[in-house]
Amino acid sequence: MTAPLVGPDFGSYAADEVGWLLKDLSHVALEADVAERERRIQAGDAHYAETLPIEYQPDVEYRELFEKVLQDSSIRLARAVGSVTELVLAERGQDITLVSLARAGTPIGVLMRRWAREVRGLTLPHYAVSIVRDRGIDSVALDYLSRHHDPKKVVFVDGWTGKGAIARELSQALIAHRDAGGAEFDDDLAVLADPGHCVRTFGTRDDFLIASACLNSTVSGLVSRTVLNDALIGPGEYHGAKFYAHLSNEDVSNHLLDSVSSAFSDVREHVPGDVEELLRADRTPTWEGWKSVEAIREQYGISSVNFVKPGVGETTRVLLRRVPWRVLVRDLDAPEHAHIRLLAAARSVPVEEVPSLAYSCMGLIKDLA
Numbered sequence: 001m002t003a004p005l006v007g008p009d010f011g012s013y014a015a016d017e018v019g020w021l022l023k024d025l026s027h028v029a030l031e032a033d034v035a036e037r038e039r040r041i042q043a044g045d046a047h048y049a050e051t052l053p054i055e056y057q058p059d060v061e062y063r064e065l066f067e068k069v070l071q072d073s074s075i076r077l078a079r080a081v082g083s084v085t086e087l088v089l090a091e092r093g094q095d096i097t098l099v100s101l102a103r104a105g106t107p108i109g110v111l112m113r114r115w116a117r118e119v120r121g122l123t124l125p126h127y128a129v130s131i132v133r134d135r136g137i138d139s140v141a142l143d144y145l146s147r148h149h150d151p152k153k154v155v156f157v158d159g160w161t162g163k164g165a166i167a168r169e170l171s172q173a174l175i176a177h178r179d180a181g182g183a184e185f186d187d188d189l190a191v192l193a194d195p196g197h198c199v200r201t202f203g204t205r206d207d208f209l210i211a212s213a214c215l216n217s218t219v220s221g222l223v224s225r226t227v228l229n230d231a232l233i234g235p236g237e238y239h240g241a242k243f244y245a246h247l248s249n250e251d252v253s254n255h256l257l258d259s260v261s262s263a264f265s266d267v268r269e270h271v272p273g274d275v276e277e278l279l280r281a282d283r284t285p286t287w288e289g290w291k292s293v294e295a296i297r298e299q300y301g302i303s304s305v306n307f308v309k310p311g312v313g314e315t316t317r318v319l320l321r322r323v324p325w326r327v328l329v330r331d332l333d334a335p336e337h338a339h340i341r342l343l344a345a346a347r348s349v350p351v352e353e354v355p356s357l358a359y360s361c362m363g364l365i366k367d368l369a
Contacts, residue, residue, distance in 0.1 A: 004021050005020040005024055012248065013221040017110045017126065018100070018106060018109065018110055018127065020102065020127070021129045021140075022102065022128070022129075024242075025227055025242050026243045031051070031055075032051045034056075034322070035323055035368070037053055038323040038366075042367065043368075055216045055217060055321070062339065062343070062346075069211050071259070073210075077210065077263070078266065081264075082264065083274045086275045087279070088201060089120065093153065097126075098113055098125065099154050101157065102131075103217075104212070104220070105158040107212040108159050111257060125149065129142070131173065131226075132226065133169055136172070136177075137177070141239070143183075146182065152184075157189075157190050161194045161199060162309055164199075168198075174187045193205070193206060195310070209312045218247055218252055219253055224242040226239045228240070288358065289311075289359065293310055296310075296328070296357075306365075309362065309364075310358070310362045312360055314363060315327060315340055316343070317363070318365055319340065320343065329360065340361060
């Protein structure tokens with residue numbers, strides 16, 4: 001089977017920090033105008049994973065804000081990384097294999113691997129694989145993992161939950177893979193933040209800004225979103241992605257990792273208590289987030305829950321790579337929304353205060369159909 005792609009030939013992460021189980025499509029022109037791409041997706045003429053959006057590159061003011069966000073939140077991020085890593089080690093054992101969902105999960109997977117190494121002296125394998133809404137997880141990548149590692153010891157990792165669509169997609173896809181004769185994997189998804197109450201393994205359930213949500217490829221190893229296009233991906237091939245080497249001067253991927261991991265020493269004494277509390281708590285998913293999304297969809301007359309993106313991370317992504325209609329915030333002046341207000345102003349998107357919002361904010365996608 002095809003060996004994982006590694007940096008510096010693919011991506012800007014060090015080769016030992018992650019192996020990408022992807023097909024390199026860097027030479028293929030896949031980017032489309034955001035509005036035209038959105039129209040085709042909403043009309044049912046294309047799936048979002050068949051092409052890539054032209055990545056928005058923010059201005060100097062926004063990049064300066066990212067730096068401030070990173071510095072202000074690095075200790076909070078480090079504590080959540082420590083908590084979710086120790087929780088996984090306590091419940092799944094110390095001989096696990098981390099498999100992050102590309103690409104939002106990958107920086108978190110790298111940070112969890114660093115925590116395990118620096119705090120526990122463990123060297124954990126770490127891969128990144130593609131999962132696509134409505135299409136499932138890359139079964140070829142799963143076959144690779146089951147040949148090289150114990151499937152029962154694979155821990156899937158993502159950055160955060162919104163309404164929980166990917167958590168559901170993962171569960172369904174792993175069942176389908178098993179039923180088709182593939183290996184059986186555990187669908188317990190580990191995330192840094194679970195504001196939607198959709199998973200049982202998390203570092204926090206606070207809806208706070210994870211700095212890796214603020215940018216696109218330049219904070220994710222210079223790797224694009226994953227691509228599943230039958231014209232490019234043949235039988236027995238991994239899902240694809242592009243390496244945006246031309247953006248190397250803008251890359252802050254390793255800067256983010258170093259900023260957070262340098263704060264590990266500041267939080268080590270607090271993490272054991274956090275984990276004890278998590279181990280005692282009832283962490284059963286309630287799917288509260290999905291219920292609140294349905295309520296907003298009905299209130300605003302939105303045709304599909306896919307047009308409602310809850311949480312700070314998802315709202316940021318709507319503004320960075322979709323066609324936004326409006327942004328809802330619980331508190332108009334909340335400091336964690338500063339970057340969202342900047343992006344919304346740059347794209348002339350109205351920001352509306354909704355004090356009863358279940359999440360700190362939500363991004364609503366414009367219906368172009």
